[in-house]
Amino acid sequence: MATGHTDPRRRERLLAAALDLIVEEGVADVSRRKNAARAGVPLGSMTYHFTGIDELLLEAFTGYADHVVAVFDQHLAGATTPEEAREAVTDLIHTLSGGPRRDLILVQELYTPAARSEPYRALCARWMRRSRALLETHFPPDTARQLDALIEGLTLHRALDDDPPGRLVTREAVGRITGA
Structure with a gap:
């Protein structure tokens, strides 16, 4: 063997x-x-x-979180102006919500242990800090925090809605948060 x-x-x-x-x-x-x-x-x-199933699951979810942060980075890296950054966030929301159902399921499955277990909660906190850090390269910290929540919420709503709102609605929401 x-x-x-x-x-x-x-x-x-x-x-x-x-x-x-x-x-x-x-x-x-x-x-x-x-x-x-x-x-x-x-x-x-x-x-x-x-060492056990918890270590396996935590490491698997960590790899998944790294993947999503890389998607954030891919979208935001090329933006050089506030308008480009707003458009990159809009694109990011539509990419994430239009992605494979697998991604939606993995995020939701991660939230269950995060609600009950400190190591998973810590993983989610690190993930949020990394996402916000990428957003903070374009927006003030409070705005980045609000955008991070908007990205998560709109991604979920768009993925589960039978008739999801289009880019115009997403762009308008991003603009309201970023003061455009």
Whole structure:
């Protein structure tokens, strides 16, 4: 049987499998056995790579949060004027809300343990700080905080609405918060 040292991608496969299982079954139903089977690795690999299911889930959600922060950065990095930054935020909201259902499910599944468990709450707090830091390169801190909440709320509303509001409504909301 191969060890973790002979299969350098085993840990990443376990993390990817955890996210897949969270999307398909919910965070509460992810188990060591299911995760190992989904990743196509021996059950002992779970113990080799992670101290327990909480460490696996927290690391998987951390990777997901890193991905979303990278999406924020991709949208905001090119903006050089306040108007470009407002348009980048509008684009970001529409990208996130129009993205795969997987992303919507992962965010909502993360909020459940964050409501009950300090390590997950701390992960969400770090994620918010990183998102706001990117927004603060274009807007004052209080405005960045409000925009971060707007992005989250509009993304959720747009993703779940049968008739989501268009770009004009999003652009207007961003403009109101940013004083445009």
